[in-house]
Amino acid sequence: MREGLRATLAVSAGFWCALGEMLRSCAARLRMLGALRKDEHWPARNLGPALRWFSSEKDFCLPNPSWSEDLRHLFHQFMKKCEDGSWTYISEKEMLDLQKKASELSFQNVKPMKKKQFPSTLTRNFQEGLGFEYAMFYNKDERRIVCLFQGGPLLQGFPGLLHGGAIVTMVDYSISILSTKTIGFTMTAYINITYKRPIPIGSVVVINGQVDKIEERKVFLSSSVHSADEKTLYSEATSLFVQLNLEKSET
Numbered sequence: 001m002r003e004g005l006r007a008t009l010a011v012s013a014g015f016w017c018a019l020g021e022m023l024r025s026c027a028a029r030l031r032m033l034g035a036l037r038k039d040e041h042w043p044a045r046n047l048g049p050a051l052r053w054f055s056s057e058k059d060f061c062l063p064n065p066s067w068s069e070d071l072r073h074l075f076h077q078f079m080k081k082c083e084d085g086s087w088t089y090i091s092e093k094e095m096l097d098l099q100k101k102a103s104e105l106s107f108q109n110v111k112p113m114k115k116k117q118f119p120s121t122l123t124r125n126f127q128e129g130l131g132f133e134y135a136m137f138y139n140k141d142e143r144r145i146v147c148l149f150q151g152g153p154l155l156q157g158f159p160g161l162l163h164g165g166a167i168v169t170m171v172d173y174s175i176s177i178l179s180t181k182t183i184g185f186t187m188t189a190y191i192n193i194t195y196k197r198p199i200p201i202g203s204v205v206v207i208n209g210q211v212d213k214i215e216e217r218k219v220f221l222s223s224s225v226h227s228a229d230e231k232t233l234y235s236e237a238t239s240l241f242v243q244l245n246l247e248k249s250e251t
């Protein structure tokens with residue numbers, strides 16, 4: 001009798017959970033459809049204050065109050081390395097200029113978003129300190145890029161830890177700039193990342209990317225993610241970027 005009651009309760013709890021999940025997913029879809037109906041272009045008008053808009057003139061790669069001591073220290077170290085010209089600081093403006101040029105390329109079946117309506121890049125759509133805080137430095141002769149990165153609480157995966165998707169986003173974004181600066185506009189064909197140790201939210205990591213080999217339109221790169229003191233290797237990745245074949249994509 002008691003067994004029967006327990007089984008009935010388990011089935012009914014399962015039913016209510018499944019129903020709840022279904023209703024939540026329907027509500028999310030309806031919200032999305034509503035937003036889409038209002039305006040065929042993303043983003044919907046009222047995405048709230050947590051966005052740094054494309055039109056902003058501010059250089060978000062410079063230190064702000066959310067930066068930890070470690071991030072400031074590394075930033076100033078790299079700025080010093082820039083003095084002899086071996087390394088160059090990549091400003092937000094330079095990244096936006098690249099992006100603007102990229103938005104002029106036409107891809108099959110892709111409608112460009114209305115100017116000024118779209119946010120700068122995925123990595124800049126968060127309020128100061130909550131998402132991706134970073135600065136990048138480029139070494140042309142060594143074909144290397146360094147990204148100093150501090151991931152905020154909105155990038156959480158496991159409690160207190162950075163989501164792997166946020167880590168690979170920052171790796172991909174850094175080496176995408178490196179490959180683009182090396183041979184012109186490229187796209188990620190693959191990126192294979194190995195996560196070796198979890199990264200605590202708010203800690204500072206150093207992403208090192210380098211070009212290993214170029215074969216015609218293909219750029220092979222490798223990258224690593226270390227702690228600021230270089231003692232911990234968090235992740236390693238190998239990737240292929242392919243230079244855009246504009247004749248093909250213009251069709």
Ligand SMILES: CCCCCCCCCCCCCC(=O)SCCNC(=O)CCNC(=O)[C@H](O)C(C)(C)COP(=O)(O)OP(=O)(O)OC[C@H]1O[C@@H](n2cnc3c(N)ncnc32)[C@H](O)[C@@H]1OP(=O)(O)O
Nearest residue numbers: 098099102172173176177180187188189190218242244245
């Ligand atoms: C970001 C900074 C700068 C820019 C700012 C912009 C905004 C920032 C945005 C941040 C952006 C962040 C970055 C992002 O998020 S980029 C977004 C994520 N990536 C994509 O969506 C790319 C989707 N894929 C494609 O569009 C095409 O497949 C590409 C363009 C990659 C190649 O298609 P295409 O038609 O052009 O070339 P092809 O097919 O003739 O192949 C050519 C050669 O490549 C070899 N191959 C191809 N694929 C693979 C593979 N998977 N493994 C091994 N090999 C592969 C192939 O065998 C051939 O080799 P070979 O036979 O000649 O030896």
